[in-house]
Amino acid sequence: MKDFCIVPEPHGPVQLIRLSGSLDMFSFPRLEAQLNAFFQQGRYFVVLDCQELDYIGSAGLGALIGFAKLAREHNGDVRLLSVPDRIYKIIELLGFTRVLHVHNTEEDAVASFATK
Amino acid sequence: MNEPSKGISVGCTENRVYVRVVGRGTFQNSQPLRLFALQKADQGQREFVVDLGDCQGMDSTFLGVLAGIGLRLRQNGNPAAIHIVNISPRNLDLLQTLGLDRLFTMNSSAPPPLAETDYRKLPDTDLTQLTHSLDKDETTDLMIEAHDNLVRADERNALKFRELARFLREAIERRRRNQETRK
Numbered sequence: 001m002k003d004f005c006i007v008p009e010p011h012g013p014v015q016l017i018r019l020s021g022s023l024d025m026f027s028f029p030r031l032e033a034q035l036n037a038f039f040q041q042g043r044y045f046v047v048l049d050c051q052e053l054d055y056i057g058s059a060g061l062g063a064l065i066g067f068a069k070l071a072r073e074h075n076g077d078v079r080l081l082s083v084p085d086r087i088y089k090i091i092e093l094l095g096f097t098r099v100l101h102v103h104n105t106e107e108d109a110v111a112s113f114a115t116k
Numbered sequence: 117m118n119e120p121s122k123g124i125s126v127g128c129t130e131n132r133v134y135v136r137v138v139g140r141g142t143f144q145n146s147q148p149l150r151l152f153a154l155q156k157a158d159q160g161q162r163e164f165v166v167d168l169g170d171c172q173g174m175d176s177t178f179l180g181v182l183a184g185i186g187l188r189l190r191q192n193g194n195p196a197a198i199h200i201v202n203i204s205p206r207n208l209d210l211l212q213t214l215g216l217d218r219l220f221t222m223n224s225s226a227p228p229p230l231a232e233t234d235y236r237k238l239p240d241t242d243l244t245q246l247t248h249s250l251d252k253d254e255t256t257d258l259m260i261e262a263h264d265n266l267v268r269a270d271e272r273n274a275l276k277f278r279e280l281a282r283f284l285r286e287a288i289e290r291r292r293r294n295q296e297t298r299k
Contacts (some may be wrong), residue, residue: 057175062280
């Protein structure tokens with residue numbers, strides 16, 4: 001099992017965060033701390049690059065909804081990028097895509113905040 | 117020697133139910149375990165052994181199902197009737213974080229292991245292969261029940277899973293409204 005890894009990469013006003021490994025209850029607090037740190041800095045435009053993610057747990061998805069809601073209260077959002085097919089099928093079936101926006105390319109994800 | 121295949125395997129002796137998790141325990145393979153375990157509890161089995169020696173991790177739904185089994189056995193007047201054996205420090209940390217270590221016994225006075233040949237594999241519920249909305253609804257119901265179990269086991273879990281619980285309950289409310297509209 002790959003270790004969970006977070007690599008923040010600013011794109012102007014948008015904060016891109018590249019994730020790899022498994023996002024489970026054990027690793028989620030690290031992402032939670034990172035998101036809280038960005039929000040405290042007033043950075044509410046967040047894109048999570050999931051391309052190298054091999055697992056995301058249901059509790060992690062639920063918590064991401066909470067962060068997306070908080071960001072939206074500040075006119076921002078938490079959006080997902082390049083979600084692997086096996087993960088996407090599950091989050092779509094369970095309805096998480098109703099509340100979490102998913103983008104296929106980095107350009108689209110970053111540009112989606114330009115209309116804000 | 118062949119390695120055990122990934123997934124949930126189960127076996128029984130006269131007085132004991134054995135569960136072995138290879139790979140991850142997740143909401144995708146929780147339902148068959150839940151149904152099997154509750155059936156065994158209803159049949160009078162009072163002692164469960166859960167072997168996590170090859171378990172890479174567990175999500176909250178799977179842990180909620182384990183909690184539900186523990187709570188059911190407690191209802192029947194048998195505290196600590198689930199033995200968790202061969203647990204890794206990482207998985208132990210998960211159980212402790214959710215307060216489930218108080219519901220189970222850990223590695224102490226573990227019953228004798230079950231022979232490899234006495235295990236049979238339970239089917240996974242592969243959500244990516246499902247097309248029927250009923251299965252999706254069943255999964256939502258399972259996730260709600262599992263997270264309610266986690267809160268029943270330790271009320272501090274309510275805050276941890278607040279957003280997920282809210283999302284799932286909203287999904288059920290949408291389903292109810294859709295069903296009413298169709299009538």
